[in-house]
Structures are given as C-alpha cells and as structure tokens.
Amino acid sequence: MRLMDLPGWMPKPIESLIPRHGDALAAGQATIGNILRVMDDHVVFSCLLNGRPFYFDLNVPDRKTSEKVAEILRSSRGKSMISISTIKLPADKKAA
Numbered sequence: 634m635r636l637m638d639l640p641g642w643m644p645k646p647i648e649s650l651i652p653r654h655g656d657a658l659a660a661g662q663a664t665i666g667n668i669l670r671v672m673d674d675h676v677v678f679s680c681l682l683n684g685r686p687f688y689f690d691l692n693v694p695d696r697k698t699s700e701k702v703a704e705i706l707r708s709s710r711g712k713s714m715i716s717i718s719t720i721k722l723p724a725d726k727k728a729a
Contacts, residue, residue: 636705637718639698644691644714647677661715663687671703672696678706680714698722 636642643661663680669688670677673696680687693699701722709717 634722635719636702636722639691639693639702641692642718644689646687647690661718662713664711664713665706665709665717667710668703668706671699673699675699676702676706678703697725 663682666679666681666686668676668678674694675690675692676699677688677690680689691702693702704723705717705720709720
C-alpha cells in the first residue's frame, strides 16, 4: 500500500491551527516538517508552505499504520507531500 492509497491522503490542515495570513494552502506543495504526535489511528505533523507552518492530522486505520506513516514522514522532511504520495508503507516486521 502507498501513502496515496490511504483513505485520508492527501490530508487537509487542522482548521483551528491554520495561520491567519491569507495565503492559499495547496497541501500537495507543503513540505514535511516535524512529527508532533503518533496515536492509535492518526498522525499529527507539521508542514511548511511559503515559510509558514501548517498542521495536519492524518487519520489511518490502526496503530501499526500510524507508525509506518510516521516513519515515512520522518525520513521525508523537506519533501513535498505530493512527492511522497507514491512511497509504499514498510512491510510488517517479521517476529524472530
């Protein structure tokens, strides 16, 4: 499965945290910033657009998926969300 195959991809910004500066937000153009929180069924992360921060809350099916998405986002800092859409989620780790 790729990021773009997740039901909530391309995430929309968290409305209450959108800066009030009038720039139009093109989520696909935003560059990945920091992972703020990884929870059971979502990942909260920041992005930059035109040097300004925006915050996203991506809903995912379960904890395992949220950890995989967070791993991709961490390794993709500085890349646009649209450019990482085709990245495949890592395979499950096999128990030893």
